[in-house]
Amino acid sequence: MRQIKKLWLDSLGEYPVEQILRGARHAIEHSEYLPTLHRMRECCELGLTTLGLPSPRDAFLEACRAGSPKAAQPWSHPAVYVAGRDSDWFFLSNNPEQKTWPVFRERYRQVCQRVLRGEKLEMPPPEALEQQPSRPLSREEQLAALHALREKTGL
Structure with a gap:
């Protein structure tokens, strides 16, 4: 009996308690017999899917x-x-x-x-785009930036 209870606990442990109770209520209302473990899992998942x-x-x-x-x-x-x-x-x-x-x-x-x-x-809100996108540097500006970077790094 303990092994059966442990099996049910392990199998249904991923669902919140409220969801297990909803699933049990659904199974009892829509079945003539007590639910099997498989049917109980289906009822629990059915409740989750109704909420999306x-x-x-x-x-x-x-x-x-x-x-x-x-x-x-x-x-x-x-x-x-x-x-x-x-x-x-x-x-x-x-x-x-x-x-x-x-x-x-x-x-x-x-x-x-x-x-x-x-x-x-x-x-979280999506990351905003820049209000004013930067313009590409001209050839002279690129060379000046490269020269400044070389001086800064010592290359």
């Missing part, structure tokens, strides 16, 4: 595959960006999945709980 949140695994893959700059990427939901940022982008891209998945999963769970409580997540 991807499953934890899909969010992890999206965060790991995102290019730079991260804030400019088209995220499926701001929660994916926030969980990736909180997990540390460098850590996610430079460590094996066996180390990064548990960290991201926990951060994503925390962010999902905030979303389930009604918090609105904000994406």
